[in-house]
Amino acid sequence: MGKNKNPNPGHPAQAVDIRNYDFLWDSGVITSTNSITETYRGFKANSEPETRNAVYMINNYESIACVIDVHSYSEDTLYPWGDDDNQTDDPDMNFKNPGYDGQRGSPGDTLYKEYIHKKDLDWYESTAKRITDAIVSVRGRVYTAKPNVGLYPTSGTCDDFAYSLRYNVAGRDIKAFTIEEGKKFQPDYAEATNIISEVSTGLAEGCLVFLPDDTAP
16 A cells, blocks of 8 residues: 545545546545545545556557556565456456445455456466566566465555456556565665665566567467
């Protein structure tokens, strides 16, 4: 999680959790309407300047094919979905279906699993492995590739929002990841430079996937 410095006039505490994107923003999956909490979601989806800037880029540059959000920490390469476990069998069980409201956010149960196209899931698994392999090549740090929910259930994340456009907006097909870098929020300078090197290598590998002549799986 991460909060900005929004003063939140009229509320008892400042700052909004910038997992504020318009993906299940009001679902209650690890979000709060109380500004005192670490997961305060703000007064509406995309209310925060950090969120709006990214949404502006996504909406106005239709050539964007991939979005990679970088956070700290946990040494993970994450991909959709975050609200619940993935499933490829029932397309009606999806984030747009209000019939499942209140059932999301409990991975491991049988009530709800978020639909993802099988081809996309296969692509995410293989590409996340490429990114993590690139990261480990720098100095041996092993990042774990897994769906967002494998860290903990989330909603309103950048990568889920960007990928959700494939289901919401005709002609948009953006693949998206979150790299949770490092082992603490504020590493010392020497460790920070090492993290920059390994994450930059992972980011570059993520970009290489989209080259026209790329032949890797």
